[in-house]
Amino acid sequence: MTTIRVPDADDARLDVFTNLTNHQLRNRVDPGRGVLVAESEIAIRVALEEGIEPLAFLLSEKKLSAMEDVLAGVRDDVPVYVLTPEEAERLTGYRVTRGALCAMRRPVNPDLAALLANACRVVVLEGLTDASNVGAAFRNAAALGADAVVVAPTCADPLCRRAVRVSMGNVFRLPWTFAPRPWPGESVRALGEAGFIRLALALSDDAVSLRDARGLAGPNGKVALFLGAEGPGLTSEVIEGCDASVIIPMAHGTDSLNVAAASAVAMWELF
Numbered sequence: 001m002t003t004i005r006v007p008d009a010d011d012a013r014l015d016v017f018t019n020l021t022n023h024q025l026r027n028r029v030d031p032g033r034g035v036l037v038a039e040s041e042i043a044i045r046v047a048l049e050e051g052i053e054p055l056a057f058l059l060s061e062k063k064l065s066a067m068e069d070v071l072a073g074v075r076d077d078v079p080v081y082v083l084t085p086e087e088a089e090r091l092t093g094y095r096v097t098r099g100a101l102c103a104m105r106r107p108v109n110p111d112l113a114a115l116l117a118n119a120c121r122v123v124v125l126e127g128l129t130d131a132s133n134v135g136a137a138f139r140n141a142a143a144l145g146a147d148a149v150v151v152a153p154t155c156a157d158p159l160c161r162r163a164v165r166v167s168m169g170n171v172f173r174l175p176w177t178f179a180p181r182p183w184p185g186e187s188v189r190a191l192g193e194a195g196f197i198r199l200a201l202a203l204s205d206d207a208v209s210l211r212d213a214r215g216l217a218g219p220n221g222k223v224a225l226f227l228g229a230e231g232p233g234l235t236s237e238v239i240e241g242c243d244a245s246v247i248i249p250m251a252h253g254t255d256s257l258n259v260a261a262a263s264a265v266a267m268w269e270l271f
Contacts, residue, residue, distance in 0.1 A: 002076065002077070002078070002079050002080065003064070003080045003082060004079055004080065004081050004082065005081075005082045005083075006081045006082065006083055007084070009083060011081075013079075013081065014058060014081060016035065016037070016055075016056065016103045017037060017056075017058045017101050017103065022157055022160040022161065025037065025106075026106065026157070034106035035055065035103055035104065035105065035106055036103075036104050036105075036106045036159040036160075036161075036164065037101055037102070037103055037104070037161045037164075038052075038101070038102045038104055038161075038164050038165075038169070039100070039101055039161050039162075039164060039165040040100055040165050040168075040169075041063065041066065041067060041100045042168055042169055043164050043165055043167070043168060043169035043172075044057075044067075044070065044100055044101075044102045044169075045070060045169070046168070046169025046170070046172050046173060047102070047104055047164075047169055047172045048070060048073075049172075050169075050172040050173060052104045052105065052107060052172055053104060053105035054074055054075075054078050054102055054103070054104050054105075055078065055102075055103045055104060055105060056078060056079045056080075056081065056102070056103045057071070057074075057078070057079070057080040057081065057100075057101070057102050057103075058081045058083065058100075058101040058102070058103075059080060059081070059082055059083070059099060059100055059101075060082070060083055060084075060099030060100070061082060061083070061084060062099055063099040063100045064080070064082050067100065106159060107172075109176065109177040109178060110175065110177050111177065111180075112150065112177055112179060112180065112187060112190055113190070113194075115148050115150070115175055115176070115177045116148070116190070116191065116194045116196070117194075118147070118148075118175070119147035119148040119175070119222075120147055120220060120221050120222050120223070121145055121146050121147050121148075121221075121222075121223055121225075121270075121271045122146065122147060122148050122149070122150060122191070122196060122222075122223070122224040122225070123137065123141045123146045123148075123149045123150070123224075123225050123227065123263070123267070124149075124150040124152070124179075124187075124191070124224055124225065124226045124227065125137055125149065125150070125151050125152060125155050125227055126152040126154060126155065126183075126184075126226065126227070126228050126229070126234055126235065126238055127152065127154045127155065127228050127229035127232065127234075127235070128155045128156060128227070128228075128229050128259060129154070129155065129156050129229065130156065130229075131156040131157070131160050131161075131162040131163040131166070132162055132163070132166045132260075133156075133229075133230075133258075133259050133260055134151075134155055134156045134157075134158050134163045134166075134167075135158070135162065135163035135164065135165065135166025135167035135171070136166055136167070136259075136260035136263070137149070137227065137259065137260065137263050138158060138163070138167040138170045138171050138174060138176075139166065139167045139168055139170045140260070140263050140264045140267055141170070141174055141263070141267060142167075142170035142173050142174045143170075144264065144267035144268050144271055145267065145271035146174065146267060146271060147175070148174065148175045148176060148177075149174055149175075149176035150176070150177060150178075150179050150187065150191075150224075151176060151177070151178050151179065152178075152179050152183045152184070152187075153178055153179060153181050153183050154183060158171045158176060159171060184235070184237050184238050184241060188237075188238060188241035188242065189241065191224045192241075192243070194222070195220065195222045196222040196223060196224040197216050197222065197223055197224070197243050197244075198224045198226065198241065198242040198243045198244075199213060199216065199223060199224065199225050199226065199242060199243065199244055199245070199246050199270070200226045200228075200234050200238060200239045200242040200244070200245045200246070201225065201226060201227055201228070201234070201245075201246055201247070201248075201262060201263075201266055202226075202228065202233055202234050202239050202245045202246075202247075203233065203247060203255075203256065204239060204245035204247075206245060207244075207245035207246055207247040208244060208245070208246055208247070209246070209247060209248075209249050210246050210247070210248055210249075210265070210266060210269040210270065211249075211269065213244065213246045213269075213270065214269070214270065216243070216244060223270055223271070225266055225267065225270060226238055226242060227259060227262070227263050227266070228259070229259065230256075230258055230259050246266070248262060248265050248266065
């Protein structure tokens with residue numbers, strides 16, 4: 001590694017951390033594969049453990065010593081930019097990021113068929129535009145036994161900075177891919193043809209309790225759980241394409257849970 005102390009957070013060498021949107025990171029820095037920014041020491045450590053290639057680090061002085069073991073294994077040509085605590089806080093909100101960012105090569109996702117070939121418990125996300133909800137869903141999926149995640153093109157990018165941080169790096173641990181356009185197109189049908197029982201978490205009139213859905217797994221225990229955005233929920237095309245709708249029974253007249261909490265309950269019950 002090469003340690004470079006940068007006195008000013010406006011230094012042009014920090015553009016990848018400060019001046020490029022997620023869309024630009026995916027498309028302009030490296031049109032072939034793109035770049036992501038991992039935020040927080042935990043997320044960075046997980047990414048490196050999973051073989052994600054680092055391109056540059058941006059650390060506060062405190063994190064430079066805390067991450068010595070990580071940096072010891074980094075290639076000599078990877079720059080490690082170091083800011084004073086004051087500049088780190090001004091740039092990124094030190095108390096939020098805890099002073100650790102890493103620009104990394106964006107990994108290539110498998111196609112849908114390859115993803116499903118090695119999975120029995122799949123989570124499908126539709127319309128989750130809040131990156132925090134996407135990150136939380138990935139963290140829940142990793143913790144509660146999912147094998148893979150399918151992300152509709154209507155969702156926020158799981159590799160955007162906030163989703164990576166909220167997921168605690170689990171977007172790197174869990175196999176996933178974007179569903180092809182147009183959505184839902186052939187994606188819902190492909191899951192059925194691969195032997196998955198497709199369950200929509202939706203407030204449909206014919207929905208059954210999650211407890212009653214435990215025995216609905218397809219051949220070899222294959223289950224695909226579809227989760228939609230808070231408010232609109234899953235689209236009618238997805239619900240109609242699923243084999244059944246399931247609900248979490250509620251008390252005290254409560255209508256529903258937010259998608260992060262609902263995904264955890266549903267995965268615990270089904271997986």
